[in-house]
Amino acid sequence: MDLLRFATAGSVDDGKSTLIGRMLYDSKSIFSDQLESIEKTSKDRGDDYTDLSLLTDGLRAEREQGITIDVAYRYFSTPKRKFVIADTPGHIQYTRNMVTGASTADAAVVLVDARKGLSEQSRRHAFLVSLLQVPHLVLAINKMDLVDWSEEVYESIRAEFVDFAAKLEITDLSVIPVSALLGDNVVTRSENMPWYHGPTLLHHMETLHIASDRNLVDVRFPVQYVIRPHQSSNHDYRGYAGQMCGGVLQVGDEVLVLPSGLPTKIASIMDASGPADVAFSPMSVTICLEDDLDISRGDMICRMNNQPSVAQDIDAMVCWMSSTPMAPGQRLAVKHTTRNARALVKELQYELNVNTLHRNQGATELKLNEVGRVRLRTTIPLLADEYRRNRQTGAFVLIDESTNSTVGAGMILAAI
CATH class of the missing domain: 3.40.50.300 (P-loop containing nucleotide triphosphate hydrolases)
Structure with a gap:
């Protein structure tokens, strides 16, 4: 249903x-x-x-x-x-x-x-x-x-x-x-x-x-967990579990693994009820590949000719959720799909008045419940799309590492 x-x-x-x-x-x-x-x-x-x-x-x-x-x-x-x-x-x-x-x-x-x-x-x-x-x-x-x-x-x-x-x-x-x-x-x-x-x-x-x-065009499969049973009946089994964030995958499809850029093919697909011929958003599945590649949590499977941006400079609209304001120079943890990184707040471009839609370009910080356009620099590349194209690969949360509290939610406008 x-x-x-x-x-x-x-x-x-x-x-x-x-x-x-x-x-x-x-x-x-x-x-x-x-x-x-x-x-x-x-x-x-x-x-x-x-x-x-x-x-x-x-x-x-x-x-x-x-x-x-x-x-x-x-x-x-x-x-x-x-x-x-x-x-x-x-x-x-x-x-x-x-x-x-x-x-x-x-x-x-x-x-x-x-x-x-x-x-x-x-x-x-x-x-x-x-x-x-x-x-x-x-x-x-x-x-x-x-x-x-x-x-x-x-x-x-x-x-x-x-x-x-x-x-x-x-x-x-x-x-x-x-x-x-x-x-x-x-x-x-x-x-x-x-x-x-x-x-x-x-x-x-x-x-x-x-x-x-649902975006059924852009194949996006962030790897959440690598399954290795270590059982005598499954000596060489290596499955990659996660949720489809876009597109459609079928057994035999040629795919690309990011960030390594290595090509391979889909050998099999398993969902909760058993073997499946196809996977599409928002199904949670386990995918096996024809080649033994070095793939871990945070990597992404996509099409060869349809890839997300691999970027460390992120322009995003951020809704700030902490009583401690956000300001340029601040260091935060980033949770994006299944990938974790650290980020530096490089610039607050403007604070957006959500009542009048006026852009306050003189703002120096984002206070609790305020929304603004922010540029972040991450320690490792994010495999991201624009939020308007994909709401899952285009979204992230910001975490204060000292308290482990979620302090912001971001929607990616551009990944460079």
């Missing part, structure tokens, strides 16, 4: 957690004891209704403040598709959590309060969705029940967002009016908005075409 990952985003109190709770509840994807628990909690707090946001807001601080702080993942399925939902925070100080949740998403749902219209945080999250190259964006205009199901309010917000989205790299945009609290247009069609003729949110997610979003 097909799998869709999607993230919710938007400003505080726009109803992201309630929307997910409603989707889980109306699709019969929660257990009776879970429902009893949130009904009891809602009653104990004096709520007039069952607060479905409690299905995702599990931390004590989240329940006390009525906000989402950490990314909450929920899993459910319908007869048509499996889903992984990332409920991301709306507060500006938790922007880094939103980036984490959306980085692997196939689609993003940005919620807007129909009473307030587009907020600064709505625009901020829409920009970050665009920056992360999430292929599909849904604008869910929530709380339509509080504006008397007004078509004029819906059209006004839709027109304003479409105008803003024209400045971003958004390839697929849908706009759906909903009421997460009452369930209108979430799973079942609303009788209160007869003027809306589009799909419900769940139906849209069930029918969203994502197969063409």
